[in-house]
Amino acid sequence: MTLQRRQILTASMLAWATPWSAFAASATSRQDELVFDGVRLIDGSGGAPQNDMRVLVANGRIAAIGSMQNVGIPHGAQRIAVPQATLLPGLISNHVHLGLYDGLVSGAAAHTPVNILGQLRLYQRYGVTTVAAMGVNTPQVYPMQALVQSGAVTGADFVVAEGGIGTPDGAPPIDMDPSPVVRPINAQQARQAVQDATSRGANYIKLWFDDFQGQQLTKMDPEVYRAAIDETHRQGKRAFVHIYYLEDAKQLLRAGADVLVHGVRDQPIDGEFVTLMKRNNAWYVPALTVEEAFFLFAEQPELLEQPFLRNALHADLRQQFATPQWQQAQLANPALQEWKSRLTQSQRNAKSAVEQGVNVSFGTDSGAMPLRVPGFAEHRELELLVQAGLTPLQALHTATARAAQALELADRGTIAQGQRADLLLVSGNPATNILDTRNIVGVWQAGSRVV
Numbered sequence: 088m089t090l091q092r093r094q095i096l097t098a099s100m101l102a103w104a105t106p107w108s109a110f111a112a113s114a115t116s117r118q119d120e121l122v123f124d125g126v127r128l129i130d131g132s133g134g135a136p137q138n139d140m141r142v143l144v145a146n147g148r149i150a151a152i153g154s155m156q157n158v159g160i161p162h163g164a165q166r167i168a169v170p171q172a173t174l175l176p177g178l179i180s181n182h183v184h185l186g187l188y189d190g191l192v193s194g195a196a197a198h199t200p201v202n203i204l205g206q207l208r209l210y211q212r213y214g215v216t217t218v219a220a221m222g223v224n225t226p227q228v229y230p231m232q233a234l235v236q237s238g239a240v241t242g243a244d245f246v247v248a249e250g251g252i253g254t255p256d257g258a259p260p261i262d263m264d265p266s267p268v269v270r271p272i273n274a275q276q277a278r279q280a281v282q283d284a285t286s287r288g289a290n291y292i293k294l295w296f297d298d299f300q301g302q303q304l305t306k307m308d309p310e311v312y313r314a315a316i317d318e319t320h321r322q323g324k325r326a327f328v329h330i331y332y333l334e335d336a337k338q339l340l341r342a343g344a345d346v347l348v349h350g351v352r353d354q355p356i357d358g359e360f361v362t363l364m365k366r367n368n369a370w371y372v373p374a375l376t377v378e379e380a381f382f383l384f385a386e387q388p389e390l391l392e393q394p395f396l397r398n399a400l401h402a403d404l405r406q407q408f409a410t411p412q413w414q415q416a417q418l419a420n421p422a423l424q425e426w427k428s429r430l431t432q433s434q435r436n437a438k439s440a441v442e443q444g445v446n447v448s449f450g451t452d453s454g455a456m457p458l459r460v461p462g463f464a465e466h467r468e469l470e471l472l473v474q475a476g477l478t479p480l481q482a483l484h485t486a487t488a489r490a491a492q493a494l495e496l497a498d499r500g501t502i503a504q505g506q507r508a509d510l511l512l513v514s515g516n517p518a519t520n521i522l523d524t525r526n527i528v529g530v531w532q533a534g535s536r537v538v
């Protein structure tokens with residue numbers, strides 16, 4: 088082991104020994120019973136909003152829903168009544184990355200509990216109450232997951248694909264040192280990697296199948312992905328796959344893939360693709376912001392003046408985005424037109440998938456690069472889905488009930504009796520103006536107010 092490697096490991100271990108007290112849930116935010124009164128309710132099921140509703144929360148769950156005449160207010164319950172407010176389920180993302188970057192810094196220095204919990208709190212403040220961390224995490228996240236899920240520390244709830252399965256000399260091009268990504272070279276190693284991850288506690292298995300366009304990386308051997316997906320199913324888990332090209336998506340679907348965590352971006356989806364998606368009962372995550380993030384902040388630096396973006400940014404990123412030289416370099420990038428045409432193709436495919444009855448859910452790949460800003464990206468994704476031709480209610484449906492279904496989380500994604508009280512209260516009506524999801528009045532996680 089080199090001296091440098093030893094120093095990184097030591098720094099990493101010290102970081103993981105950090106006390107959790109700074110993230111302990113505050114007792115004052117807990118309220119056993121609360122009542123949302125006179126709200127416009129978008130319940131996540133995809134149906135039209137209902138006006139003047141009363142929603143009762145008890146012990147972290149939805150206890151009752153009805154008109155103000157039909158549901159009484161228990162003695163001692165906290166009453167929340169905000170005029171012209173809309174209550175929605177907390178947003179759910181099927182594709183984020185935790186602890187890959189801290190501002191512009193990556194590697195072991197970013198994969199720390201302080202940074203990961205900071206990101207989970209950022210998601211939470213932006214109304215994203217459940218996120219799926221799609222790979223490049225070490226097993227050190229499991230104790231943290233247990234603390235978050237028990238309510239001992241505050242942050243968005245999260246599920247994990249742990250390290251994930253990649254390819255030697257191939258995807259993913261991002262990693263850290265020491266590497267949590269396993270890169271099998273044959274079927275036996277692929278099965279072992281899946282068994283190891285699930286025995287440690289992985290909720291899902293992630294695979295990368297891509298050459299990352301200009302980077303010409305070797306793609307995963309069919310023997311490896313077929314074995315990995317088959318073993319994932321034998322372990323009772325879902326296989327989440329990174330794809331870019333239509334033909335790759337079809338290959339992975341033929342092998343049994345369950346969730347495509349990116350949209351198809353090279354060409355229109357076709358009938359065979361739709362048939363395979365339906366055969367597998369698979370899910371499609373458009374992740375439109377992935378392409379737009381390359382140029383958005385350089386092209387629209389005025390966004391920096393909006394607190395909604397500014398408050399989500401690490402200070403180093405804020406400074407980078409505000410630098411004219413950086414903006415000019417981004418816009419002079421030879422790939423600029425390619426990024427834009429991919430975004431257009433990706434938006435057409437998202438709309439087409441919905442129209443053809445493919446299961447569409449929600450994710451952004453936020454946190455995978457500094458430009459993919461956690462919290463902001465999720466609201467921007469909703470806007471891009473509407474721009475693609477989905478109605479605001481369809482877009483919100485993907486980010487609530489549909490996203491929960493893709494993750495097999497039956498206790499959230501809708502506001503219905505017995506469901507977790509993961510709630511987002513905004514002023515205005517996102518069913519008519521999707522930008523109203525940004526007017527956040529409050530966020531509740533399992534009934535506890537976090538904003």
Ligand SMILES: [Zn+2]
Pocket residue numbers: 182183184221452455
């Ligand atoms: Zn990703």
